[in-house]
């Protein structure tokens with residue numbers, strides 16, 4: 579990529595651009611209700627934007643979640659979107675890496691994601707069978723449930739992922 583990308587936390591004045599980004603990046607899927615609900619979760623979510631010049635070109639959300647009764651020690655990554663004209667130029671990777679670094683400095687143990695292993699594997703995510711997602715996944719999505727430990731050799735957490743209300747819709751966890 580030739581132009582410099584700035585990654586920073588999302589602000590209220592980014593919302594109109596974020597609301598335009600998702601339908602552009604996901605023409606066949608309506609993620610806006612989820613995104614809007616998550617942005618209303620305050621400090622429970624880390625909302626990161628990628629800016630080139632003055633244009634918002636990417637966005638991701640990390641939601642703080644609990645496992646086995648321990649609140650806020652892990653995070654769930656998603657959704658992640660990059661504007662079509664900016665895809666495959668490192669924007670998504672830059673946002674994910676910035677989020678992982680931030681979460682590491684704030685003591686998050688592990689990050690989970692439901693996504694394509696071919697993409698998330700590049701950040702070190704691996705299929706996870708220690709933590710179960712909030713709703714059972716269809717068999718064909720098993721390999722898409724992945725996690726990444728942020729605390730060195732610490733053993734992975736075990737249990738069921740407890741998510742805040744915006745993620746408690748079965749449809750988000752099925753094709």
Ligand SMILES: CC(C)(COP(=O)(O)OP(=O)(O)OC[C@H]1O[C@@H](n2cnc3c(N)ncnc32)[C@H](O)[C@@H]1OP(=O)(O)O)[C@@H](O)C(=O)NCCC(=O)NCCS
Pocket residue numbers: 603604656657658659660661664665666667668669670671672693694696697
């Ligand atoms: C998927 C997405 C977030 C990736 O962000 P990006 O900025 O385009 O990707 P990056 O530039 O960081 O990474 C590009 C690399 O990822 C690969 N890649 C991009 N999208 C991919 C996908 N959906 N699956 C697998 N690999 C993918 C590319 O082949 C490229 O690999 P290379 O560097 O070896 O050539 C972005 O393309 C997007 O928003 N797509 C539409 C929405 C979507 O499918 N989101 C899924 C995440 S929930």
